[in-house]
Amino acid sequence: GAGVSQSPSNKVTEKGKDVELRCDPISGHTALYWYRQRLGQGLEFLIYFQGNSAPDKSGLPSDRFSAERTGESVSTLTIQRTQQEDSAVYLCASSLVGVDTQYFGPGTRLTVL
Amino acid sequence: ELKVEQNPLFLSMQEGKNYTIYCNYSTTSDRLYWYRQDPGKSLESLFVLLSNGAVKQEGRLMASLDTKARLSTLHITAAVHDLSATYFCAVDGDLGGNEKLTFGTGTRLTIIP
Numbered sequence: 001g002a003g004v005s006q007s008p009s010n011k012v013t014e015k016g017k018d019v020e021l022r023c024d025p026i027s028g029h030t031a032l033y034w035y036r037q038r039l040g041q042g043l044e045f046l047i048y049f050q051g052n053s054a055p056d057k058s059g060l061p062s063d064r065f066s067a068e069r070t071g072e073s074v075s076t077l078t079i080q081r082t083q084q085e086d087s088a089v090y091l092c093a094s095s096l097v098g099v100d101t102q103y104f105g106p107g108t109r110l111t112v113l
Numbered sequence: 114e115l116k117v118e119q120n121p122l123f124l125s126m127q128e129g130k131n132y133t134i135y136c137n138y139s140t141t142s143d144r145l146y147w148y149r150q151d152p153g154k155s156l157e158s159l160f161v162l163l164s165n166g167a168v169k170q171e172g173r174l175m176a177s178l179d180t181k182a183r184l185s186t187l188h189i190t191a192a193v194h195d196l197s198a199t200y201f202c203a204v205d206g207d208l209g210g211n212e213k214l215t216f217g218t219g220t221r222l223t224i225i226p
Contacts, residue, residue, distance in 0.1 A: 033213065042201060043156075045213035059213060091155060101146065102214065104156040 002026070004105035006092050012111045013082055021077045021108045025094030032075050033093040033102060034067055043091065049075060082112045115140050115206035119217035127225050129191050134220045136185040136202035145185045146203040146214065147176050156201065159187075189222075197224045 005024045013019050025032050034046040045059040049069040060066070064082075069075040079086055089109050093102035116139040126132050136145070144163050148156040160169045162178035162185060169176050173196065175188045185202055199221045203214040 035216075042216040042218045043203075043214075045215070048213050056213065093156075101158045101161050103158065104148075106155045 004092055004094050004103055006090075006105040006108050008108060009106065010109045010111075012113065014113050015084060016081055018078065018080045019082055019110065021079075021090050021092075021110070023075045023077070023092030023094075023105060025073070025075070025092070026103060028072075029094035029096055029103075030072050031095045031097065031100075031102075032069055033095075034075070034077050035091045035093065036061075037089045037091060037107070039088070046077070046090075079110075082110075084112045086110060087112045115142075115204060115215045117202060117204050117215050117217040119200075119202055119220050121220060122218060123221050123223075125223045125225060126189075126192055128193055131191065132189050134187040134189075134200055134202075134222075136187070136217055138183050138185075138202075138204045138206075138215075140183075140206055142180070142183075142204045142206055144205045145178050146205075147185070147187055148201045148203065150199045150201065150219070152199075159200075192224045194224045194226055197222055 004026055007022045011019055030051045032049045035043040036046055037043050047067045048056040064080045067077045089107040091107045092105045095102045118137045120135050146161050147159040149159050150156050160176040165180040167178045173190045178185045199219045201216050201219045203216045206215055
């Protein structure tokens, strides 16, 4: 079946604008993760959803960042009042149950001018 | 706080040679992952290592885990050009469940013909 998909693939925005990034996990995967990857660096954990449990938001860098997930399907990551330091690739991953390999989407490259 | 360190950060090697990438982590973990990332692409899962002494091999890549030393290695045998990529190790620091992964900074591997 299809892998993890993300949209848009690229987003250029002006400082101060809000952006929404979308992730469609693999069907049947109960766990969904958002990570951020700055240029030339490793991945930073942002947020984790598992089924109907309260999400683990411990990686969100500020209150400008929020994420939602509808049931066990689509998730959106929202960044309000974007800043230049928000420029990065935002990667979504999903897994079964929460104890399996995480499968990554292609990412959304966000550029804040 | 879990820290994951990889070395070397950059590795340039000739085709046909062998080399090892090291991944050290700072706290107890029950699973370790290796991922590959090609430029401009997302992460591809290579290995998941679940127990002390685990060894997994795929083609010219072999990964091992020593949980007592908190060390994993990714060994490359007789390197070929298409292995050029950035390799990340990632550790699940929450015993008993796959939640957020903490990634190393990556090793950028370049294979020279």
